[in-house]
Amino acid sequence: MSFDVTKVRKDFPIFERTIRDAKKLVYLDSGATSQKPLSVIEAEGNFYKFTNAAVHRGAHQLAEEATDAYEGARLKVASFLGAKEEEIVFTKNATESLNLVAYAMGNAQPGSRFALTSKDQIVVTEMEHHANLIPWQQLAARTGAELKWFEVTPEGRLDLSAINSIITENTKVVALTHQSNVLGTINPLEAITARAHEVGAVVVLDACQSVPHMPIDVKKLNVDFLAFSGHKALGPTGVGVLWSSVFEELPPFLFGGSMIETVTMTSATWAPAPRKFEAGVPNMAQAVGLGAALDYLTDIGMQSIFDHEVELTGYLINGLLQIPELSIVGPRNTDARGGSVSFTVGHIHPHDLGQYLDSQGVAVRTGHHCAWPLTRKLGVPATTRASLYLYNDESDCDALFAAITGAQKYFA
Amino acid sequence: MELDSLYQEVILDHYKHPLNKGLSENYGAQVHHVNPSCGDEITLNVTAIDGKISAITWDGVGCSISQASVSIASDLLVNKSFAEADAILNEFTELMQSKGTKEGNPDVLEDAVALAGVSKFPARIKCALLGWMAFKDAAVRINTTTGGE
Ligand SMILES: Cc1ncc(COP(=O)(O)O)c(C=O)c1O
Numbered sequence: 151m152s153f154d155v156t157k158v159r160k161d162f163p164i165f166e167r168t169i170r171d172a173k174k175l176v177y178l179d180s181g182a183t184s185q186k187p188l189s190v191i192e193a194e195g196n197f198y199k200f201t202n203a204a205v206h207r208g209a210h211q212l213a214e215e216a217t218d219a220y221e222g223a224r225l226k227v228a229s230f231l232g233a234k235e236e237e238i239v240f241t242k243n244a245t246e247s248l249n250l251v252a253y254a255m256g257n258a259q260p261g262s263r264f265a266l267t268s269k270d271q272i273v274v275t276e277m278e279h280h281a282n283l284i285p286w287q288q289l290a291a292r293t294g295a296e297l298k299w300f301e302v303t304p305e306g307r308l309d310l311s312a313i314n315s316i317i318t319e320n321t322k323v324v325a326l327t328h329q330s331n332v333l334g335t336i337n338p339l340e341a342i343t344a345r346a347h348e349v350g351a352v353v354v355l356d357a358c359q360s361v362p363h364m365p366i367d368v369k370k371l372n373v374d375f376l377a378f379s380g381h382k383a384l385g386p387t388g389v390g391v392l393w394s395s396v397f398e399e400l401p402p403f404l405f406g407g408s409m410i411e412t413v414t415m416t417s418a419t420w421a422p423a424p425r426k427f428e429a430g431v432p433n434m435a436q437a438v439g440l441g442a443a444l445d446y447l448t449d450i451g452m453q454s455i456f457d458h459e460v461e462l463t464g465y466l467i468n469g470l471l472q473i474p475e476l477s478i479v480g481p482r483n484t485d486a487r488g489g490s491v492s493f494t495v496g497h498i499h500p501h502d503l504g505q506y507l508d509s510q511g512v513a514v515r516t517g518h519h520c521a522w523p524l525t526r527k528l529g530v531p532a533t534t535r536a537s538l539y540l541y542n543d544e545s546d547c548d549a550l551f552a553a554i555t556g557a558q559k560y561f562a
Numbered sequence: 563m564e565l566d567s568l569y570q571e572v573i574l575d576h577y578k579h580p581l582n583k584g585l586s587e588n589y590g591a592q593v594h595h596v597n598p599s600c601g602d603e604i605t606l607n608v609t610a611i612d613g614k615i616s617a618i619t620w621d622g623v624g625c626s627i628s629q630a631s632v633s634i635a636s637d638l639l640v641n642k643s644f645a646e647a648d649a650i651l652n653e654f655t656e657l658m659q660s661k662g663t664k665e666g667n668p669d670v671l672e673d674a675v676a677l678a679g680v681s682k683f684p685a686r687i688k689c690a691l692l693g694w695m696a697f698k699d700a701a702v703r704i705n706t707t708t709g710g711e
Contacts, residue, residue: 170564501600501625501689502569509565517600525601531623532601560569561626 152454155543161187161446162541173511176549181331181359181490181537182515183381186443193442194386197435204431206408220434223441224424227391230444231376232367239392239427240437244358245281247377247392248325250427251354252285253403255323256292263350264400266322268294273317273324273351275300275308276527277333280520282325282356282377295322302527306333306480313345321351328360332519332535333480334463334490336360343372352396358382362539363459363488365452368393380436385443389436397423404429447540455540459489462538466491466547473554479528489538492519495554498561500534506557507534512550567679568686569626576630576673581637586619591703595696597688602628604693606636608700615640615647615701620693627677627686632693634673644701651694658687 159165162185169175177185197219203212205220221235228235241247258264266272272286272295290297298316301309308326317324324346329336339355346353352374360366361376362383368376374396380389394400402409402420406429411419420426447455464484470476475496481487495503500516507514515535518525525532536550585592589607596603604622608615618636622629635654639647654674657666662682666675680690 499625501602501627501686505568505683505686506565522601531603560565561574 153450153458153540155458155541158450159541161189163188163191165541169511169513170509174549176510176512176546178536178538178542178546178550179513179515180362180382180539180542181519181535183387184362184384184539185541186384186386186439187446189446190384190386190439190442194435194439197438202435205434206425207431216434219438219441220432223437226441226444227393230366230448231361231393232369233393233395236423237368237393237395237397239394239397239424240432241377241390241392241427242388242433243381243390244356244377244379245390247390248282248354248356249285250392250403251325251375251377251394251400252289254400254427256289257401257403259401262399264322264352266290266293266295268296269320270295271298271318271321272296273298273300273321273326273346275326275337276302277306277308277330277335277521277524278325278327279331279356279358280522281358282327282354283523286323286325296320300326302333302524306330306335308335308337310338310341313341317342317345317349317351319349321346321349323352323354325354325356327356327358329357329363329488329490330480330521330524331359331490331537332492332521332524332533334487334492335480336486336488338486339371339373347372359488359490362447363452364456368395380440380443383440383443384446385440386436389433389440391440392427394423397427402426402429406430408432450540458540459538460484460487462542462544462547463487463489463491465544466536466538466550469547469551470554473551473558475558476554479530479533489542490535491537492533492535494530494533495558498557500532502561503534503554503557506560507550507553510549510553510556512553514550564682568683570676570679572673572676573626573630576633577626580629580633582617582619582633582640583621584619585621586617589617589619591700591707593696593700593703595692595699597624597628597692599688600625602689602692604628604632604696606632606693606696606700608697608704610644610704614643618697620696624692625686625689627680628689628692631674631677631690632696634677635693635697638672638674639697644705647697647701651698654694655691657681658690 201215203216205217255264354375355373357378361378376393381387409429478493504516602624606620609617660681
């Protein structure tokens with residue numbers, strides 16, 4: 151581990167507060183949303199204090215400075231991902247990014263590589279978050295296309311054995327998650343992207359749980375679209391990113407100000423990407439805050455963060471497996487796996503377990519984690535999830551272990 | 563501990579030994595309700611004879627609060643008229659929305675007063691109401707299809 155977690159925690163004001171009668175906050179819910187360092191909170195606040203104006207519009211100094219700040223944030227996202235500026239679109243969150251792709255594909259002219267008919271197929275996986283499932287279900291319903299999916303094995307990995315019959319000549323889009331928010335599984339992309347591109351399909355990657363936690367170079371991933379949310383990567387809420395290398399061919403999704411080239415009473419043409427996909431005054435302060443978040447992550451180093459999380463995940467898994475009646479859903483080792491660990495504890499319902507953990511200051515998530523089909527497939531009504539980030543350490547895991555043991559006594 | 567006001571003995575008892583669990587073969591109305599935020603699900607059968615609720619049976623999965631609450635409701639509301647059940651249900655709903663300011667009238671709510679502590683935990687109110695809302699829905703269906711018989 152090449153950075154000092156105690157020092158990192160000092161950058162996050164929220165860790166100064168206590169929980170439920172002066173208990174230390176043990177925050178193990180970064181998979182839902184991350185905490186924010188002071189630099190991010192200040193960057194967002196300072197935008198409002200000193201540079202607030204509508205970007206790309208005003209004829210004044212503030213508008214100039216606001217535009218610089220907003221476009222500067224775009225540049226930061228681009229370099230964070232190894233991408234070009236014009237390949238970065240700001241949205242409100244990953245959910246909107248994924249809907250953007252699905253709706254824009256629905257707007258494609260017949261004959262375009264994006265246009266779907268009842269002869270076409272859309273491929274997803276059983277481990278998708280609802281945000282990367284329902285937009286595709288709905289696109290399938292609107293176009294008559296068929297929805298197919300990769301299944302999940304009992305070990306919590308994608309079953310790729312039937313890849314050639316799942317991704318076929320009729321597949322137009324393959325949408326999948328990079329890292330499961332429930333299982334922690336990091337999906338192997340190579341075979342999938344190779345097969346998808348062989349049949350002319352585009353690949354949409356939900357990188358919500360990977361971009362905040364590991365080094366990402368979009369040029370190496372070989373996908374066509376990548377989506378993530380700022381708020382899971384130390385950034386503010388209200389800003390997400392959609393990256394693509396094929397924006398030029400894709401029609402817009404939302405229409406209005408800022409996204410046009412010319413307008414008459416009866417028609418309009420579009421500005422080049424990324425503006426084509428950013429209708430209306432955008433979430434400027436939030437984008438600037440996200441820029442500060444990516445600076446913070448870059449300063450620490452994404453490889454160091456990933457290494458820290460893998461090591462801590464190993465500690466977490468080993469500790470959990472010592473607890474009687476506890477069973478982990480998803481991989482029980484750290485091979486191709488991130489720091490989201492979901493589990494069940496005997497007959498204690500996750501909601502009751504979560505409540506007890508909360509009484510000890512331990513914040514986890516319980517339920518189906520917006521992946522209901524996956525929970526159903528796993529054969530459990532719900533699970534409890536602990537998810538790690540750079541500000542967690544072994545003491546957080548120890549607090550979790552002790553609290554679970556306490557819950558077992560409480561509900562015995 | 564604050565938690566003890568949530569997990570009263572009565573609640574844990576109902577959770578471990580639920581009443582009327584197991585669906586009856588016949589029923590006047592059957593409803594299926596879910597709590598989409600946590601995945602709790604119940605199916606509830608209500609039977610009525612001469613405008614009186616003669617049986618409530620249910621099956622489902624969920625946390626102790628949701629399971630205990632439906633167990634309590636199924637016991638409390640049986641042998642009541644729909645108007646009486648409605649009054650009890652309203653009193654229970656008010657208790658749940660009281661943010662810990664009410665204790666509940668044990669003459670009306672019986673075991674359900676043990677759920678008063680739930681009102682201090684906003685995230686759990688839906689759990690406690692799941693079975694009761696299912697009952698309300700079933701009652702409406704019985705009364706629109708059969709006029710309560
Ligand atoms: C894997 C995954 N995809 C998509 C989302 C949706 O993110 P958001 O709610 O920020 O749009 C989440 C987070 O909840 C997630 O974990």
